[in-house]
Amino acid sequence: MSLLSVKCKLVPDASTAEKLSRTVNQFANACNYALQVAHRDSVWNKFALQRAVYRELRERFGLTANLAVRVIARVGKRKGKKAKSFKPNSVDYDQRILSVNIEAETVSLSTVDGRVKIPMHIGEYQRQLLRTAKSIQGGVLVRKKGSWHIYLWCEHDDPPVINPNGFLGVDLGIVNIATDSDGEVYSGKHLNSVRHRYRRLRQKLQKKGTQSAKRLLKKISGKEHRFASHVNHRVSKCIVAKAQRTGRGIALEDLRGIRERVRLRKPQRATLHSWAFHDLAQKIRYKAERAGVPLVFVDPRNTSRECPACGHTERANRPTQALFRCVVCGYSGLADHFAAVNIGRRAAVIQPNAGAWNAAHGYHATCKPRTSVRGR
Incomplete structure:
Protein backbone atom coordinates (compact mmCIF):
# COMPACT_ATOMS: atom_id res chain seq x y z
CA MET A 1 0.00 0.00 0.00
CA ASP A 157 -2.50 -0.61 -4.08
CA ASP A 158 1.11 -0.76 -5.16
CA PRO A 159 1.43 -1.93 -8.79
CA PRO A 160 3.50 -5.05 -9.44
CA VAL A 161 7.17 -4.09 -9.58
CA ILE A 162 8.78 -5.05 -12.87
CA ASN A 163 11.88 -7.23 -12.98
CA PRO A 164 14.22 -4.67 -14.54
CA ASN A 165 16.28 -5.42 -17.59
CA GLY A 166 19.11 -3.11 -16.52
CA PHE A 167 18.95 0.38 -15.07
CA LEU A 168 18.54 3.84 -16.55
CA GLY A 169 21.20 5.88 -14.77
CA VAL A 170 20.31 9.53 -14.15
CA ASP A 171 22.86 12.18 -13.25
CA LEU A 172 21.32 15.26 -11.62
CA GLY A 173 23.04 18.61 -12.08
CA ILE A 174 22.69 22.38 -12.18
CA VAL A 175 23.77 23.26 -15.73
CA ASN A 176 21.80 20.25 -16.97
CA ILE A 177 18.88 19.34 -14.69
CA ALA A 178 19.29 15.68 -15.57
CA THR A 179 21.21 13.52 -18.02
CA ASP A 180 20.41 9.84 -18.49
CA SER A 181 22.63 6.95 -19.49
CA ASP A 182 21.07 6.92 -22.98
CA GLY A 183 22.61 10.34 -23.56
CA GLU A 184 19.39 12.37 -23.34
CA VAL A 185 19.98 15.76 -21.72
CA TYR A 186 17.35 17.79 -19.87
CA SER A 187 18.80 21.27 -20.03
CA GLY A 188 18.56 23.64 -17.08
CA LYS A 189 19.39 26.75 -19.11
CA HIS A 190 15.88 28.22 -19.02
CA LEU A 191 15.33 27.35 -15.36
CA ASN A 192 18.67 28.89 -14.35
CA SER A 193 17.91 32.07 -16.30
CA VAL A 194 14.57 32.37 -14.50
CA ARG A 195 16.26 31.86 -11.13
CA HIS A 196 18.87 34.53 -11.92
CA ARG A 197 16.18 36.98 -13.01
CA TYR A 198 14.20 36.54 -9.79
CA ARG A 199 17.38 36.76 -7.71
CA ARG A 200 18.36 40.08 -9.29
CA LEU A 201 14.81 41.39 -8.90
CA ARG A 202 14.71 40.43 -5.22
CA GLN A 203 18.05 42.12 -4.59
CA LYS A 204 16.86 45.34 -6.21
CA LEU A 205 13.57 45.37 -4.32
CA GLN A 206 15.20 44.54 -0.98
CA LYS A 207 17.74 47.31 -1.50
CA LYS A 208 15.00 49.79 -2.33
CA GLY A 209 13.00 48.92 0.79
CA THR A 210 9.89 51.00 0.03
CA GLN A 211 6.35 49.88 0.77
CA SER A 212 5.63 49.33 -2.92
CA ALA A 213 8.82 47.25 -3.21
CA LYS A 214 7.73 45.11 -0.26
CA ARG A 215 4.30 44.60 -1.84
CA LEU A 216 5.94 43.46 -5.07
CA LEU A 217 8.26 41.10 -3.17
CA LYS A 218 5.22 39.53 -1.56
CA LYS A 219 3.46 39.28 -4.92
CA ILE A 220 6.31 37.46 -6.67
CA SER A 221 7.05 35.15 -3.75
CA GLY A 222 6.45 31.55 -4.71
CA LYS A 223 6.55 32.13 -8.47
CA GLU A 224 10.10 30.84 -8.80
CA HIS A 225 9.30 27.79 -6.67
CA ARG A 226 6.17 26.96 -8.70
CA PHE A 227 8.08 27.26 -11.97
CA ALA A 228 10.90 25.00 -10.73
CA SER A 229 8.33 22.48 -9.48
CA HIS A 230 6.64 22.48 -12.91
CA VAL A 231 9.98 21.82 -14.64
CA ASN A 232 10.80 18.99 -12.23
CA HIS A 233 7.39 17.41 -12.80
CA ARG A 234 7.97 17.47 -16.55
CA VAL A 235 11.48 16.00 -16.34
CA SER A 236 10.49 13.30 -13.83
CA LYS A 237 7.55 12.20 -16.01
CA CYS A 238 9.84 11.78 -19.02
CA ILE A 239 12.43 9.79 -17.06
CA VAL A 240 9.90 7.41 -15.48
CA ALA A 241 8.04 6.95 -18.77
CA LYS A 242 11.27 6.01 -20.57
CA ALA A 243 12.24 3.50 -17.87
CA GLN A 244 8.76 1.95 -17.90
CA ARG A 245 8.67 1.78 -21.69
CA THR A 246 12.08 0.06 -21.91
CA GLY A 247 11.56 -2.27 -18.93
CA ARG A 248 14.40 -0.80 -16.88
CA GLY A 249 14.78 0.46 -13.34
CA ILE A 250 16.00 3.94 -12.43
CA ALA A 251 19.26 4.70 -10.65
CA LEU A 252 19.96 7.99 -8.87
CA GLU A 253 22.80 9.28 -6.72
CA ASP A 254 22.31 9.61 -2.98
CA LEU A 255 22.97 13.37 -2.76
CA ARG A 256 21.84 13.96 0.80
CA GLY A 257 24.20 16.33 2.65
CA ILE A 258 25.86 17.59 -0.52
CA ARG A 259 25.31 21.24 0.45
CA GLU A 260 27.37 20.70 3.61
CA ARG A 261 30.10 18.71 1.84
CA VAL A 262 30.72 20.99 -1.13
CA ARG A 263 32.93 24.08 -0.75
CA LEU A 264 32.25 26.86 -3.26
CA ARG A 265 33.06 30.49 -3.80
CA LYS A 266 30.46 32.96 -2.62
CA PRO A 267 28.98 33.74 -6.10
CA GLN A 268 28.29 30.02 -6.61
CA ARG A 269 26.62 29.36 -3.24
CA ALA A 270 23.24 30.84 -4.19
CA THR A 271 23.14 28.60 -7.27
CA LEU A 272 23.93 25.50 -5.23
CA HIS A 273 21.39 26.27 -2.51
CA SER A 274 18.64 26.87 -5.09
CA TRP A 275 19.37 23.50 -6.73
CA ALA A 276 16.14 21.52 -6.36
CA PHE A 277 17.72 18.06 -6.70
CA HIS A 278 15.82 16.69 -3.69
CA ASP A 279 12.47 17.82 -5.12
CA LEU A 280 13.27 16.21 -8.48
CA ALA A 281 14.40 12.98 -6.81
CA GLN A 282 11.19 12.80 -4.77
CA LYS A 283 9.06 13.38 -7.87
CA ILE A 284 10.92 10.61 -9.71
CA ARG A 285 10.51 8.41 -6.66
CA TYR A 286 6.74 8.59 -6.24
CA LYS A 287 6.09 8.46 -9.99
CA ALA A 288 8.29 5.37 -10.23
CA GLU A 289 6.40 3.74 -7.35
CA ARG A 290 3.07 4.36 -9.06
CA ALA A 291 4.43 2.91 -12.32
CA GLY A 292 6.00 -0.16 -10.69
CA VAL A 293 9.50 0.91 -11.76
CA PRO A 294 12.31 -0.07 -9.33
CA LEU A 295 14.35 2.86 -8.02
CA VAL A 296 17.84 2.48 -6.57
CA PHE A 297 20.06 5.11 -4.92
CA VAL A 298 23.81 4.61 -5.34
CA ASP A 299 26.96 6.02 -3.78
CA PRO A 300 27.78 9.26 -5.67
CA ARG A 301 31.54 9.18 -5.06
CA ASN A 302 33.59 9.60 -8.26
CA THR A 303 30.69 8.88 -10.63
CA SER A 304 31.81 11.85 -12.74
CA ARG A 305 35.55 11.02 -12.52
CA GLU A 306 35.46 7.33 -13.39
CA CYS A 307 36.11 6.33 -16.99
CA PRO A 308 33.26 4.09 -18.23
CA ALA A 309 35.65 2.43 -20.70
CA CYS A 310 38.70 1.47 -18.62
CA GLY A 311 37.54 2.29 -15.05
CA HIS A 312 40.40 4.71 -14.31
CA THR A 313 39.34 7.30 -11.71
CA GLU A 314 41.12 10.64 -11.41
CA ARG A 315 40.21 14.29 -11.00
CA ALA A 316 42.21 15.14 -14.12
CA ASN A 317 39.66 13.16 -16.17
CA ARG A 318 37.44 16.27 -15.97
CA PRO A 319 39.36 19.06 -17.73
CA THR A 320 36.17 21.17 -17.81
CA GLN A 321 32.71 21.06 -16.27
CA ALA A 322 31.14 19.65 -19.43
CA LEU A 323 33.95 17.48 -20.85
CA PHE A 324 35.30 14.09 -19.75
CA ARG A 325 38.62 12.86 -21.18
CA CYS A 326 40.32 9.85 -19.62
CA VAL A 327 44.04 10.52 -19.06
CA VAL A 328 44.82 6.79 -19.47
CA CYS A 329 42.82 5.55 -22.46
CA GLY A 330 41.77 8.87 -23.99
CA TYR A 331 38.04 8.02 -23.99
CA SER A 332 36.12 11.32 -24.10
CA GLY A 333 32.60 12.66 -24.21
CA LEU A 334 29.94 14.53 -22.25
CA ALA A 335 30.81 14.29 -18.55
CA ASP A 336 27.20 14.13 -17.35
CA HIS A 337 26.44 11.28 -19.77
CA PHE A 338 29.41 9.25 -18.55
CA ALA A 339 28.39 9.91 -14.94
CA ALA A 340 24.89 8.60 -15.69
CA VAL A 341 26.38 5.46 -17.29
CA ASN A 342 28.43 4.82 -14.14
CA ILE A 343 25.36 5.35 -11.94
CA GLY A 344 23.38 2.81 -13.96
CA ARG A 345 26.19 0.25 -13.73
CA ARG A 346 26.49 0.66 -9.95
CA ALA A 347 22.76 0.08 -9.60
CA ALA A 348 23.01 -3.14 -11.61
CA VAL A 349 25.73 -4.38 -9.22
CA ILE A 350 23.74 -3.70 -6.03
CA GLN A 351 20.38 -4.72 -7.54
CA PRO A 352 20.06 -8.06 -5.66
CA ASN A 353 20.40 -6.22 -2.34
CA ALA A 354 18.82 -2.94 -3.42
CA GLY A 355 15.97 -3.18 -0.92
CA ALA A 356 18.29 -3.74 2.03
CA TRP A 357 20.69 -1.03 0.83
CA ASN A 358 17.95 1.56 0.42
CA ALA A 359 16.43 0.71 3.81
CA ALA A 360 19.83 1.05 5.48
CA HIS A 361 20.23 4.50 3.93
CA GLY A 362 16.79 5.76 4.89
CA TYR A 363 14.88 5.02 1.68
CA HIS A 364 11.63 3.06 1.95
CA ALA A 365 9.25 1.61 -0.59
CA THR A 366 6.23 3.57 0.63
CA CYS A 367 6.19 7.24 -0.32
CA LYS A 368 5.22 9.59 2.49
CA PRO A 369 1.96 11.50 1.88
CA ARG A 370 3.61 14.82 1.21
CA THR A 371 3.71 14.96 -2.56
CA SER A 372 0.83 16.90 -4.03
CA VAL A 373 -0.72 15.99 -7.34
CA ARG A 374 -2.04 18.75 -9.58
CA GLY A 375 -2.74 17.33 -13.00
CA ARG A 376 0.67 15.67 -13.39
Whole structure:
Protein backbone atom coordinates (compact mmCIF):
# COMPACT_ATOMS: atom_id res chain seq x y z
CA MET A 1 0.00 0.00 0.00
CA SER A 2 1.12 3.57 -0.69
CA LEU A 3 -0.28 6.95 0.24
CA LEU A 4 -0.56 9.77 -2.25
CA SER A 5 -1.54 13.28 -1.26
CA VAL A 6 -4.04 14.82 -3.68
CA LYS A 7 -4.43 18.59 -3.51
CA CYS A 8 -7.86 20.19 -4.13
CA LYS A 9 -8.88 23.83 -3.79
CA LEU A 10 -11.74 24.67 -1.42
CA VAL A 11 -14.33 27.36 -2.14
CA PRO A 12 -15.89 28.26 1.24
CA ASP A 13 -18.37 31.11 1.65
CA ALA A 14 -17.58 33.96 4.05
CA SER A 15 -19.25 32.31 7.05
CA THR A 16 -17.53 28.96 6.50
CA ALA A 17 -14.16 30.64 5.89
CA GLU A 18 -14.49 32.34 9.28
CA LYS A 19 -15.13 28.97 10.94
CA LEU A 20 -12.10 27.49 9.20
CA SER A 21 -9.95 30.42 10.31
CA ARG A 22 -10.98 30.00 13.94
CA THR A 23 -10.25 26.28 13.73
CA VAL A 24 -6.78 26.84 12.22
CA ASN A 25 -5.95 29.46 14.86
CA GLN A 26 -7.16 27.35 17.78
CA PHE A 27 -5.39 24.27 16.43
CA ALA A 28 -2.08 26.18 16.30
CA ASN A 29 -2.61 27.63 19.79
CA ALA A 30 -3.35 24.15 21.14
CA CYS A 31 -0.23 22.75 19.45
CA ASN A 32 1.93 25.47 21.00
CA TYR A 33 0.45 24.83 24.45
CA ALA A 34 1.02 21.06 24.16
CA LEU A 35 4.55 21.69 22.88
CA GLN A 36 5.34 23.82 25.95
CA VAL A 37 4.07 21.08 28.26
CA ALA A 38 6.03 18.42 26.38
CA HIS A 39 9.29 20.36 26.67
CA ARG A 40 8.68 21.42 30.25
CA ASP A 41 7.87 17.93 31.54
CA SER A 42 9.87 15.95 28.93
CA VAL A 43 6.70 14.10 28.00
CA TRP A 44 6.72 12.86 24.40
CA ASN A 45 5.00 9.50 24.68
CA LYS A 46 1.64 9.76 22.96
CA PHE A 47 -0.39 8.36 25.84
CA ALA A 48 1.50 10.26 28.55
CA LEU A 49 1.16 13.54 26.65
CA GLN A 50 -2.54 12.87 26.11
CA ARG A 51 -3.06 12.38 29.84
CA ALA A 52 -1.22 15.65 30.52
CA VAL A 53 -2.96 17.98 28.03
CA TYR A 54 -6.11 16.35 26.62
CA ARG A 55 -8.62 17.91 29.02
CA GLU A 56 -7.03 21.35 28.67
CA LEU A 57 -7.11 21.12 24.87
CA ARG A 58 -10.83 20.35 24.94
CA GLU A 59 -11.84 22.98 27.52
CA ARG A 60 -9.43 25.82 26.84
CA PHE A 61 -9.27 25.71 23.05
CA GLY A 62 -12.69 24.29 22.23
CA LEU A 63 -11.38 21.41 20.14
CA THR A 64 -13.35 18.25 19.44
CA ALA A 65 -11.99 14.96 20.76
CA ASN A 66 -10.47 13.96 17.43
CA LEU A 67 -8.90 17.37 16.79
CA ALA A 68 -7.32 17.23 20.25
CA VAL A 69 -5.86 13.83 19.39
CA ARG A 70 -4.52 15.25 16.11
CA VAL A 71 -2.81 18.04 18.07
CA ILE A 72 -1.10 15.51 20.33
CA ALA A 73 0.02 13.42 17.34
CA ARG A 74 1.51 16.47 15.61
CA VAL A 75 3.36 17.67 18.71
CA GLY A 76 4.69 14.15 19.35
CA LYS A 77 6.63 14.34 16.08
CA ARG A 78 8.66 17.26 17.45
CA LYS A 79 10.63 15.09 19.86
CA GLY A 80 14.32 15.92 19.67
CA LYS A 81 13.70 19.03 17.56
CA LYS A 82 14.04 22.69 18.48
CA ALA A 83 11.11 24.29 20.26
CA LYS A 84 9.85 26.17 17.21
CA SER A 85 6.28 27.39 17.54
CA PHE A 86 3.49 26.24 15.25
CA LYS A 87 2.04 28.72 12.80
CA PRO A 88 -1.74 29.02 12.23
CA ASN A 89 -1.79 27.70 8.69
CA SER A 90 -2.95 24.05 8.78
CA VAL A 91 -5.05 21.44 10.59
CA ASP A 92 -4.64 17.65 10.51
CA TYR A 93 -7.69 15.42 9.92
CA ASP A 94 -8.34 11.70 10.11
CA GLN A 95 -11.12 9.56 8.64
CA ARG A 96 -13.51 10.26 11.52
CA ILE A 97 -13.56 14.03 11.07
CA LEU A 98 -13.23 14.24 7.28
CA SER A 99 -15.37 12.82 4.51
CA VAL A 100 -15.38 13.45 0.76
CA ASN A 101 -18.22 13.32 -1.79
CA ILE A 102 -16.46 13.06 -5.13
CA GLU A 103 -19.59 13.32 -7.28
CA ALA A 104 -20.91 16.40 -5.47
CA GLU A 105 -17.35 17.80 -5.19
CA THR A 106 -17.69 18.60 -1.49
CA VAL A 107 -15.70 17.82 1.63
CA SER A 108 -17.09 17.69 5.16
CA LEU A 109 -14.77 18.85 7.95
CA SER A 110 -15.01 19.14 11.71
CA THR A 111 -14.38 22.65 13.10
CA VAL A 112 -14.53 24.34 16.49
CA ASP A 113 -17.99 25.58 15.40
CA GLY A 114 -19.31 22.21 14.32
CA ARG A 115 -19.27 20.26 11.09
CA VAL A 116 -19.16 22.19 7.79
CA LYS A 117 -19.61 21.08 4.18
CA ILE A 118 -17.39 22.93 1.67
CA PRO A 119 -17.43 22.90 -2.16
CA MET A 120 -14.11 22.08 -3.76
CA HIS A 121 -12.61 22.09 -7.24
CA ILE A 122 -11.50 18.65 -8.44
CA GLY A 123 -9.54 18.33 -11.68
CA GLU A 124 -9.96 15.28 -13.89
CA TYR A 125 -6.62 13.83 -12.84
CA GLN A 126 -7.39 14.31 -9.15
CA ARG A 127 -10.86 12.83 -9.69
CA GLN A 128 -9.33 9.69 -11.19
CA LEU A 129 -6.97 9.29 -8.24
CA LEU A 130 -9.77 9.77 -5.73
CA ARG A 131 -12.06 7.28 -7.50
CA THR A 132 -9.40 4.59 -7.78
CA ALA A 133 -8.23 4.99 -4.16
CA LYS A 134 -9.01 2.12 -1.80
CA SER A 135 -9.73 4.64 0.93
CA ILE A 136 -9.07 8.22 2.01
CA GLN A 137 -7.08 8.04 5.24
CA GLY A 138 -7.46 11.70 6.16
CA GLY A 139 -5.92 14.94 5.07
CA VAL A 140 -4.56 18.37 5.93
CA LEU A 141 -6.48 21.63 5.69
CA VAL A 142 -4.11 24.41 4.58
CA ARG A 143 -4.56 28.18 4.57
CA LYS A 144 -2.15 30.09 2.36
CA LYS A 145 -2.44 33.72 1.26
CA GLY A 146 -6.18 33.81 1.81
CA SER A 147 -6.85 30.60 -0.14
CA TRP A 148 -7.94 27.25 1.29
CA HIS A 149 -6.79 23.83 0.11
CA ILE A 150 -7.26 20.28 1.31
CA TYR A 151 -4.58 17.62 0.88
CA LEU A 152 -6.33 14.23 0.87
CA TRP A 153 -4.31 11.13 1.77
CA CYS A 154 -5.40 8.45 -0.69
CA GLU A 155 -4.44 4.82 -0.17
CA HIS A 156 -3.61 2.93 -3.36
CA ASP A 157 -2.50 -0.61 -4.08
CA ASP A 158 1.11 -0.76 -5.16
CA PRO A 159 1.43 -1.93 -8.79
CA PRO A 160 3.50 -5.05 -9.44
CA VAL A 161 7.17 -4.09 -9.58
CA ILE A 162 8.78 -5.05 -12.87
CA ASN A 163 11.88 -7.23 -12.98
CA PRO A 164 14.22 -4.67 -14.54
CA ASN A 165 16.28 -5.42 -17.59
CA GLY A 166 19.11 -3.11 -16.52
CA PHE A 167 18.95 0.38 -15.07
CA LEU A 168 18.54 3.84 -16.55
CA GLY A 169 21.20 5.88 -14.77
CA VAL A 170 20.31 9.53 -14.15
CA ASP A 171 22.86 12.18 -13.25
CA LEU A 172 21.32 15.26 -11.62
CA GLY A 173 23.04 18.61 -12.08
CA ILE A 174 22.69 22.38 -12.18
CA VAL A 175 23.77 23.26 -15.73
CA ASN A 176 21.80 20.25 -16.97
CA ILE A 177 18.88 19.34 -14.69
CA ALA A 178 19.29 15.68 -15.57
CA THR A 179 21.21 13.52 -18.02
CA ASP A 180 20.41 9.84 -18.49
CA SER A 181 22.63 6.95 -19.49
CA ASP A 182 21.07 6.92 -22.98
CA GLY A 183 22.61 10.34 -23.56
CA GLU A 184 19.39 12.37 -23.34
CA VAL A 185 19.98 15.76 -21.72
CA TYR A 186 17.35 17.79 -19.87
CA SER A 187 18.80 21.27 -20.03
CA GLY A 188 18.56 23.64 -17.08
CA LYS A 189 19.39 26.75 -19.11
CA HIS A 190 15.88 28.22 -19.02
CA LEU A 191 15.33 27.35 -15.36
CA ASN A 192 18.67 28.89 -14.35
CA SER A 193 17.91 32.07 -16.30
CA VAL A 194 14.57 32.37 -14.50
CA ARG A 195 16.26 31.86 -11.13
CA HIS A 196 18.87 34.53 -11.92
CA ARG A 197 16.18 36.98 -13.01
CA TYR A 198 14.20 36.54 -9.79
CA ARG A 199 17.38 36.76 -7.71
CA ARG A 200 18.36 40.08 -9.29
CA LEU A 201 14.81 41.39 -8.90
CA ARG A 202 14.71 40.43 -5.22
CA GLN A 203 18.05 42.12 -4.59
CA LYS A 204 16.86 45.34 -6.21
CA LEU A 205 13.57 45.37 -4.32
CA GLN A 206 15.20 44.54 -0.98
CA LYS A 207 17.74 47.31 -1.50
CA LYS A 208 15.00 49.79 -2.33
CA GLY A 209 13.00 48.92 0.79
CA THR A 210 9.89 51.00 0.03
CA GLN A 211 6.35 49.88 0.77
CA SER A 212 5.63 49.33 -2.92
CA ALA A 213 8.82 47.25 -3.21
CA LYS A 214 7.73 45.11 -0.26
CA ARG A 215 4.30 44.60 -1.84
CA LEU A 216 5.94 43.46 -5.07
CA LEU A 217 8.26 41.10 -3.17
CA LYS A 218 5.22 39.53 -1.56
CA LYS A 219 3.46 39.28 -4.92
CA ILE A 220 6.31 37.46 -6.67
CA SER A 221 7.05 35.15 -3.75
CA GLY A 222 6.45 31.55 -4.71
CA LYS A 223 6.55 32.13 -8.47
CA GLU A 224 10.10 30.84 -8.80
CA HIS A 225 9.30 27.79 -6.67
CA ARG A 226 6.17 26.96 -8.70
CA PHE A 227 8.08 27.26 -11.97
CA ALA A 228 10.90 25.00 -10.73
CA SER A 229 8.33 22.48 -9.48
CA HIS A 230 6.64 22.48 -12.91
CA VAL A 231 9.98 21.82 -14.64
CA ASN A 232 10.80 18.99 -12.23
CA HIS A 233 7.39 17.41 -12.80
CA ARG A 234 7.97 17.47 -16.55
CA VAL A 235 11.48 16.00 -16.34
CA SER A 236 10.49 13.30 -13.83
CA LYS A 237 7.55 12.20 -16.01
CA CYS A 238 9.84 11.78 -19.02
CA ILE A 239 12.43 9.79 -17.06
CA VAL A 240 9.90 7.41 -15.48
CA ALA A 241 8.04 6.95 -18.77
CA LYS A 242 11.27 6.01 -20.57
CA ALA A 243 12.24 3.50 -17.87
CA GLN A 244 8.76 1.95 -17.90
CA ARG A 245 8.67 1.78 -21.69
CA THR A 246 12.08 0.06 -21.91
CA GLY A 247 11.56 -2.27 -18.93
CA ARG A 248 14.40 -0.80 -16.88
CA GLY A 249 14.78 0.46 -13.34
CA ILE A 250 16.00 3.94 -12.43
CA ALA A 251 19.26 4.70 -10.65
CA LEU A 252 19.96 7.99 -8.87
CA GLU A 253 22.80 9.28 -6.72
CA ASP A 254 22.31 9.61 -2.98
CA LEU A 255 22.97 13.37 -2.76
CA ARG A 256 21.84 13.96 0.80
CA GLY A 257 24.20 16.33 2.65
CA ILE A 258 25.86 17.59 -0.52
CA ARG A 259 25.31 21.24 0.45
CA GLU A 260 27.37 20.70 3.61
CA ARG A 261 30.10 18.71 1.84
CA VAL A 262 30.72 20.99 -1.13
CA ARG A 263 32.93 24.08 -0.75
CA LEU A 264 32.25 26.86 -3.26
CA ARG A 265 33.06 30.49 -3.80
CA LYS A 266 30.46 32.96 -2.62
CA PRO A 267 28.98 33.74 -6.10
CA GLN A 268 28.29 30.02 -6.61
CA ARG A 269 26.62 29.36 -3.24
CA ALA A 270 23.24 30.84 -4.19
CA THR A 271 23.14 28.60 -7.27
CA LEU A 272 23.93 25.50 -5.23
CA HIS A 273 21.39 26.27 -2.51
CA SER A 274 18.64 26.87 -5.09
CA TRP A 275 19.37 23.50 -6.73
CA ALA A 276 16.14 21.52 -6.36
CA PHE A 277 17.72 18.06 -6.70
CA HIS A 278 15.82 16.69 -3.69
CA ASP A 279 12.47 17.82 -5.12
CA LEU A 280 13.27 16.21 -8.48
CA ALA A 281 14.40 12.98 -6.81
CA GLN A 282 11.19 12.80 -4.77
CA LYS A 283 9.06 13.38 -7.87
CA ILE A 284 10.92 10.61 -9.71
CA ARG A 285 10.51 8.41 -6.66
CA TYR A 286 6.74 8.59 -6.24
CA LYS A 287 6.09 8.46 -9.99
CA ALA A 288 8.29 5.37 -10.23
CA GLU A 289 6.40 3.74 -7.35
CA ARG A 290 3.07 4.36 -9.06
CA ALA A 291 4.43 2.91 -12.32
CA GLY A 292 6.00 -0.16 -10.69
CA VAL A 293 9.50 0.91 -11.76
CA PRO A 294 12.31 -0.07 -9.33
CA LEU A 295 14.35 2.86 -8.02
CA VAL A 296 17.84 2.48 -6.57
CA PHE A 297 20.06 5.11 -4.92
CA VAL A 298 23.81 4.61 -5.34
CA ASP A 299 26.96 6.02 -3.78
CA PRO A 300 27.78 9.26 -5.67
CA ARG A 301 31.54 9.18 -5.06
CA ASN A 302 33.59 9.60 -8.26
CA THR A 303 30.69 8.88 -10.63
CA SER A 304 31.81 11.85 -12.74
CA ARG A 305 35.55 11.02 -12.52
CA GLU A 306 35.46 7.33 -13.39
CA CYS A 307 36.11 6.33 -16.99
CA PRO A 308 33.26 4.09 -18.23
CA ALA A 309 35.65 2.43 -20.70
CA CYS A 310 38.70 1.47 -18.62
CA GLY A 311 37.54 2.29 -15.05
CA HIS A 312 40.40 4.71 -14.31
CA THR A 313 39.34 7.30 -11.71
CA GLU A 314 41.12 10.64 -11.41
CA ARG A 315 40.21 14.29 -11.00
CA ALA A 316 42.21 15.14 -14.12
CA ASN A 317 39.66 13.16 -16.17
CA ARG A 318 37.44 16.27 -15.97
CA PRO A 319 39.36 19.06 -17.73
CA THR A 320 36.17 21.17 -17.81
CA GLN A 321 32.71 21.06 -16.27
CA ALA A 322 31.14 19.65 -19.43
CA LEU A 323 33.95 17.48 -20.85
CA PHE A 324 35.30 14.09 -19.75
CA ARG A 325 38.62 12.86 -21.18
CA CYS A 326 40.32 9.85 -19.62
CA VAL A 327 44.04 10.52 -19.06
CA VAL A 328 44.82 6.79 -19.47
CA CYS A 329 42.82 5.55 -22.46
CA GLY A 330 41.77 8.87 -23.99
CA TYR A 331 38.04 8.02 -23.99
CA SER A 332 36.12 11.32 -24.10
CA GLY A 333 32.60 12.66 -24.21
CA LEU A 334 29.94 14.53 -22.25
CA ALA A 335 30.81 14.29 -18.55
CA ASP A 336 27.20 14.13 -17.35
CA HIS A 337 26.44 11.28 -19.77
CA PHE A 338 29.41 9.25 -18.55
CA ALA A 339 28.39 9.91 -14.94
CA ALA A 340 24.89 8.60 -15.69
CA VAL A 341 26.38 5.46 -17.29
CA ASN A 342 28.43 4.82 -14.14
CA ILE A 343 25.36 5.35 -11.94
CA GLY A 344 23.38 2.81 -13.96
CA ARG A 345 26.19 0.25 -13.73
CA ARG A 346 26.49 0.66 -9.95
CA ALA A 347 22.76 0.08 -9.60
CA ALA A 348 23.01 -3.14 -11.61
CA VAL A 349 25.73 -4.38 -9.22
CA ILE A 350 23.74 -3.70 -6.03
CA GLN A 351 20.38 -4.72 -7.54
CA PRO A 352 20.06 -8.06 -5.66
CA ASN A 353 20.40 -6.22 -2.34
CA ALA A 354 18.82 -2.94 -3.42
CA GLY A 355 15.97 -3.18 -0.92
CA ALA A 356 18.29 -3.74 2.03
CA TRP A 357 20.69 -1.03 0.83
CA ASN A 358 17.95 1.56 0.42
CA ALA A 359 16.43 0.71 3.81
CA ALA A 360 19.83 1.05 5.48
CA HIS A 361 20.23 4.50 3.93
CA GLY A 362 16.79 5.76 4.89
CA TYR A 363 14.88 5.02 1.68
CA HIS A 364 11.63 3.06 1.95
CA ALA A 365 9.25 1.61 -0.59
CA THR A 366 6.23 3.57 0.63
CA CYS A 367 6.19 7.24 -0.32
CA LYS A 368 5.22 9.59 2.49
CA PRO A 369 1.96 11.50 1.88
CA ARG A 370 3.61 14.82 1.21
CA THR A 371 3.71 14.96 -2.56
CA SER A 372 0.83 16.90 -4.03
CA VAL A 373 -0.72 15.99 -7.34
CA ARG A 374 -2.04 18.75 -9.58
CA GLY A 375 -2.74 17.33 -13.00
CA ARG A 376 0.67 15.67 -13.39
